[in-house]
Ligand code: SF4
Ligand code: SF4
């Protein structure tokens with residue numbers, strides 16, 4: 001046994017133990033990308049660095065052995081910066097999208113690629129559940145949304161964007177016409193009350209998601225029916241009143257109550273603020289009442305914190321047109337969902353930070369040479385149009401159109417360590433960005449895994465695992481110096497290279513480079 005210090009705390013370790021493991025056993029997390037327990041190791045990622053207190057040197061903890069008298073600082077500003085720089089260097093050569101461009105662009109941040117995959121398989125009910133996680137009124141939005149997501153769709157570079165909006169509409173309409181439309185189960189009653197002023201898209205979305213989080217929600221509107229601008233500014237042909245009505249009823253079925261024909265003036269606003277645990281102001285365009293409610297104002301509207309929509313340190317939150325003029329229904333609907341996160345944090349006495357989005361690797365446009373690579377996971381064919389637009393797609397058309405989706409999102413976006421650490425250390429993907437980028441390729445021959453070399457960080461874990469299994473070809477480093485790539489030697493396919501170790505390699509790969517299909 002040897003004795004050493006980690007962050008001024010004395011610990012004992014077996015002589016020769018890997019320093020990184022000793023630090024972890026002492027209860028301190030150390031990030032690592034290229035380290036594989038019980039396997040031969042060579043240092044490459046440098047995200048595991050720590051500081052030697054005596055010399056001030058920054059050293060990779062995976063390659064050091066615990067020694068008598070060592071004095072280690074596992075984290076300070078310098079260590080943090082060194083880890084961040086190591087991640088930025090990895091990101092500089094990394095070409096991939098964590099979330100698909102359509103999802104990043106959607107103001108409600110809907111998981112469009114997942115919806116498309118489910119629709120393509122005919123799993124309509126599951127697709128609806130994915131949609132409703134982010135969009136409270138899918139059938140309504142499926143008719144009136146200007147679909148900024150379609151403008152960002154990668155398929156547009158190849159031929160035409162995926163008809164995302166009509167696909168979402170199909171999911172919503174199919175469910176709505178069921179005898180018992182799907183209702184998510186709300187969280188247990190929190191005992192907290194929220195008043196939402198305004199029954200337009202922002203207020204409806206805020207109320208729906210807050211009700212699902214277990215809070216009692218009352219929506220108050222001066223009009224005789226809910227819907228706000230959706231009733232006033234959209235014509236019957238575009239958005240039939242019964243579609244809006246049915247989706248509002250579903251919001252009611254989630255536990256939201258409505259008080260209509262009630263004008264909220266300054267006095268009533270202050271009463272609502274007093275009688276409820278939180279108030280969400282979601283009044284629509286032209287409702288100037290807020291001006292007299294003692295809320296801080298500037299030229300465009302109420303002053304609220306940008307991410308949480310909270311007014312100062314009060315229990316009042318503001319979204320939609322009272323905040324700033326907003327033309328797109330999807331944008332205010334997205335705000336309604338976002339504010340539900342900050343109100344929920346507030347009601348649970350947590351720091352009110354708003355919805356949190358993880359780091360997203362992005363690489364810009366596809367180049368023509370990459371079209372064929374992306375089409376490997378999709379179907380050729382032009383964008384479908386419904387025969388009569390007002391009727392939307394048929395079931396068969398939905399499956400066909402959804403199958404055109406290119407699967408631009410990364411398969412490993414929930415577990416990828418490059419993403420999680422880049423997020424935790426605030427890494428900037430552009431810091432060491434070079435003019436040229438690697439081309440995206442997708443090796444799809446294997447029936448269990450897919451390999452995307454442009455996402456590989458050359459950690460060598462797959463090489464060590466395939467060596468262990470003695471796969472005939474395995475994975476290896478090909479080339480030298482900066483040109484080195486990881487792949488199957490002699491131009492063989494991944495199906496040949498990963499005969500025995502495929503799933504273990506996919507699970508151990510620290511990025512989404514090799515992932516389960
Ligand atoms: S490999 Fe990781 S960082 Fe790269 S695109 Fe996938 S999830 Fe994002
Ligand atoms: S092809 Fe599919 S995943 Fe890619 S951007 Fe378009 S809808 Fe999104």
Ligand code: SF4
Nearest residue numbers: 456457459460462509
């Ligand atoms: S493909 Fe292999 S070398 Fe590349 S990141 Fe994954 S495990 Fe590491």
Ligand code: FES
Nearest residue numbers: 032045046048062
């Ligand atoms: S260099 Fe230590 S884990 Fe990669």
